[in-house]
Amino acid sequence: MYPRSFEYVSPGSLDEATSVLASTEGAKVLAGGMSLLPLMKLRLFSPDVLVDIGRIPGLSSISDRGDHLAIGAMVSHAATASDSAIAEHAAALATAASWTGDVQVRNQGTTCGSIAHADIAADQPSAALALGATMVAASAGGVREIAASDFFVDTLTTALEPGEILTEIRIPKQGGASAYEKLGRRGGHTDYAVAGAAVWLDVSDGAVSSARVALTGVGAKPTLAEGVVEALVGTDGSDSAIAAASERALEGVTVLDDLFGTVEYKAHLAKVMTRRALQQAVAAAT
Amino acid sequence: MHVSLTVNGQRAVTDVEPRTLLVHLLREELGLTGTHVGCDTSYCGACTVILDGKTVKSCTMLAVQAQGADVTTIEGLAANGDLHPVQEGFWERHGLQCGFCTPGMIMSAVGLLSDNGSPSEDEIRHGLEGNLCRCTGYHNIVRAVEYAAAKMRGEEPPAPEWEEGSA
Ligand SMILES: Cc1cc2nc3c(=O)[nH]c(=O)nc-3n(C[C@H](O)[C@H](O)[C@H](O)COP(=O)(O)OP(=O)(O)OC[C@H]3O[C@@H](n4cnc5c(N)ncnc54)[C@H](O)[C@@H]3O)c2cc1C
Ligand code: FES
Ligand code: FES
Numbered sequence: 001m002y003p004r005s006f007e008y009v010s011p012g013s014l015d016e017a018t019s020v021l022a023s024t025e026g027a028k029v030l031a032g033g034m035s036l037l038p039l040m041k042l043r044l045f046s047p048d049v050l051v052d053i054g055r056i057p058g059l060s061s062i063s064d065r066g067d068h069l070a071i072g073a074m075v076s077h078a079a080t081a082s083d084s085a086i087a088e089h090a091a092a093l094a095t096a097a098s099w100t101g102d103v104q105v106r107n108q109g110t111t112c113g114s115i116a117h118a119d120i121a122a123d124q125p126s127a128a129l130a131l132g133a134t135m136v137a138a139s140a141g142g143v144r145e146i147a148a149s150d151f152f153v154d155t156l157t158t159a160l161e162p163g164e165i166l167t168e169i170r171i172p173k174q175g176g177a178s179a180y181e182k183l184g185r186r187g188g189h190t191d192y193a194v195a196g197a198a199v200w201l202d203v204s205d206g207a208v209s210s211a212r213v214a215l216t217g218v219g220a221k222p223t224l225a226e227g228v229v230e231a232l233v234g235t236d237g238s239d240s241a242i243a244a245a246s247e248r249a250l251e252g253v254t255v256l257d258d259l260f261g262t263v264e265y266k267a268h269l270a271k272v273m274t275r276r277a278l279q280q281a282v283a284a285a286t
Numbered sequence: 287m288h289v290s291l292t293v294n295g296q297r298a299v300t301d302v303e304p305r306t307l308l309v310h311l312l313r314e315e316l317g318l319t320g321t322h323v324g325c326d327t328s329y330c331g332a333c334t335v336i337l338d339g340k341t342v343k344s345c346t347m348l349a350v351q352a353q354g355a356d357v358t359t360i361e362g363l364a365a366n367g368d369l370h371p372v373q374e375g376f377w378e379r380h381g382l383q384c385g386f387c388t389p390g391m392i393m394s395a396v397g398l399l400s401d402n403g404s405p406s407e408d409e410i411r412h413g414l415e416g417n418l419c420r421c422t423g424y425h426n427i428v429r430a431v432e433y434a435a436a437k438m439r440g441e442e443p444p445a446p447e448w449e450e451g452s453a
Contacts, residue, residue, distance in 0.1 A: 001326050008287065008304035008350055030351075037346045038328045041307075050304070054351060078340075102416025103394065104331060107340040108347065190415055 003040035010052040014059075014138060014167065017051055021163045022140035024049050029165055031073060034101065034109035035117045053165060062086065068134075068170045077106035077114070077124075090131050090171045091284065092178035092198045092277075096123035099182060099189040115151075116166045118158050118221065120256075121192035125152060126216035127180050129224060130198035131171050137164040145170075152221040176202030177284035181277040182216070183269055185260050193217040194260045195269035197225075197249070199277045201232070203285040208237045213278070218255045218270045227251030228274060237282040246275035291355050293318065294362030302349045309333045309344040311352075312359060320360035320389045324418070331417030334390035334397075335359050341397035343416070360389035363396065371437040372396050372430070379446060381430030383421035391417045395431045403439055405431070 009027075011017040021027050026048035030036055039045040053059060059074040062083050069085055080086055081098035093111070100106060100114065100123050114124045115135065128135075128148050135146045137160055151159050160166060182189060182196030193216050201211035211232055213225040227248030235241035249271045255263045290299040293316060300315050312318045312335070323345055324332030333345040336358040363370035372395045375381065382388045391414065398405060398413035405413060410431045411424070419427065433443040 002307070002310070003305045005303065005305055008348070010350070010353075030348075033346060033348070033351070034328070037307075037348070041326060041328075041345075050348075052348075052351060102331070103397065103413060104334060104341050104343045104416040105328075108342050 001041050001043070003037070004043060004046040006040075006047055007049045008052065009049060010055050012055060012057075014056055014165070017053055017056060017165060018138055018140045018163065020049075020051050021165070024051075027051050029053055029116070031113035031116075032076065032109035034105050035113065035119065059167065065170075066173075068172050070136075070168045070170050071111050072168050073110065073112040073166055075111055077101070077109050077111060078103075080111045080124075081106065086171075089173045090127070090178060092130055092180040092200065092281075093124060093127040093171065095180040096127040096182075096196075096198065099123055099180075099184065101191070112166045112169060115169060116158060116160060118152055118156055119192065120155050120220060120222075121185075121194070121217045121260075122222075123180065123182060123193055123196060123216060126196060126214040126222040127178075127198040128169060128171075129214035129222045130180075130200045130212045131178055132174065132200065132212060133172075134170040135159075135166055136168045136170065137161075138167045139164040143167075149224065155220045157221075174200070174202070176200060176210075177281045179277045179280035179284065181273040181280070183273065195266050195273055197270060197273040197277045199274070199281045201237075201278070201281050201285060203237060203282065206236055208232050208235055208241075208282070213249070213274060215249060215253065215270050215274070218250070218266050219253045220256060223253050225249045225251070225253070225274065228278075232278070237278075237286070239279065242275055242278045242282065246271045246278065249274045287350050289349050289353050291352050291357060293357045294359060304348060304350055306349040307345055308335070308337075308342075308347045308349050308352050308357075311349040312344060312357075318359050318361050322386060322389055324386060324390075329418065330387070330390070331394060332387050332390040334393040334417065336393055336397055339400070341394050341416075358393075360392060363392070370396065370434075372399065372434040374437065375430035375433035375443070376427075378443070379426050379429040379433050381422065381427045387417060387419040387421075391419065391427055395427075395434065398431070399435055399438060404435060407432075 028047035178200040231245035322332035324330035
């Protein structure tokens with residue numbers, strides 16, 4: 001179906017894009033369009049102006065900046081999934097990107113768009129949270145950095161202000177290992193997560209020295225599972241230590257039911273996905 | 287708004303409203319009705335075309351986003367009256383029933399084979415995840431892609447199952 005009419009702008013530079021956003025009431029950023037256009041076609045959302053950031057030079061690369069990797073706003077899910085530096089330093093994000101939608105969606109949709117859209121069942125936001133990413137936002141007023149732990153505010157709501165463009169996300173090169181696990185709505189890893197877990201951890205002298213665990217699909221936003229980290233850090237990362245820690249996945253999380261699972265089912269899945277992701281990360285870190 | 291792009295090797299220049307989807311431009315402005323629309327939710331893949339070498343859902347892209355792009359639709363595959371190996375595979379291995387999903391399936395299969403000339407059955411099934419078929423149960427679609435992959439490698443395609451006597 002045709003979306004409602006709107007005005008379309010395709011700026012040639014970031015400055016032009018931020019000034020259009022600053023001066024235009026009701027303007028919305030268009031990146032890969034894989035979440036925005038379906039909503040507009042169903043007329044669930046009808047912005048007055050679309051600012052297409054797809055032709056702005058310099059937003060389509062993944063760069064190694066020594067202590068971190070930077071993923072630009074127009075880097076597709078497919079590019080994130082197949083990049084060797086991301087695979088090495090941010091395996092959880094590479095896996096989450098490779099399980100986002102289908103081939104066509106991965107060719108068009110962007111990693112930054114997925115993070116900016118912040119669907120509760122999306123894969124890459126929880127990976128970014130577990131990896132301790134930093135989001136870089138540009139507006140007519142300047143550039144600011146937002147820690148992943150401050151970025152996700154609520155369902156489909158982030159710390160980005162209306163005039164801001166998420167220009168890149170930065171993933172620290174922090175050692176250790178990361179992993180992502182999910183059950184997709186269409187079974188296996190296909191489609192949005194019914195529930196999923198992303199983990200990053202480091203192991204030294206035979207013990208888990210630090211960790212971050214983030215859940216997707218269960219609460220109103222990607223959520224850090226602090227209880228798991230508390231239980232896991234200091235242990236040897238054995239299967240039994242992981243099993244015990246995973247039981248604490250939902251401490252402080254309000255699990256929401258939806259069309260794809262009851263509260264009980266999703267709570268169970270979140271623990272299973274946490275356990276599997278932890279096992280993979282421990283195996284990769286040792 | 288003014289859009290110019292290349293479709294199946296030919297330049298197309300037209301004026302569209304910003305809300306015109308690429309699939310509308312192809313079907314309604316250019317009369318290329320081989321590209322189908324099967325859903326309103328961006329899930330079915332019947333609208334799949336190849337844009338600058340990559341498969342995309344043309345129902346989920348604005349025509350203005352395709353400004354300057356090189357697009358191949360199902361109509362652009364056959365050359366000089368000869369079917370593309372993937373089209374031939376769907377014909378030879380009965381990869382379709384009603385045929386509604388077929389143009390999109392074929393474009394996705396062409397995209398898959400350009401990245402991976404020898405896909406396993408699993409890789410074929412995953413490679414076609416973005417395309418839904420309500421008729422075939424996918425089995426013969428997989429066989430059709432295997433046929434095409436062999437042909438494109440210059441090999442003899444595997445014999446059809448109904449000739450092997452295997453159920
Ligand atoms: C069939 C299908 C299956 C899918 N399956 C999955 C899945 O399994 N897992 C999953 O996680 N997702 C899935 N998705 C969603 C997909 O990942 C989207 O690509 C992603 O959510 C949005 O990225 P985009 O680049 O397409 O953004 P767009 O659709 O262009 O934008 C989405 C929203 O984010 C804003 N935005 C985008 N980029 C920026 C930016 N750089 N700065 C500021 N704001 C920005 C836009 O204004 C808009 O509000 C699926 C989508 C489809 C159509
Ligand atoms: S028409 Fe169904 S995905 Fe495009
Ligand atoms: S052949 Fe009928 S939908 Fe696939």
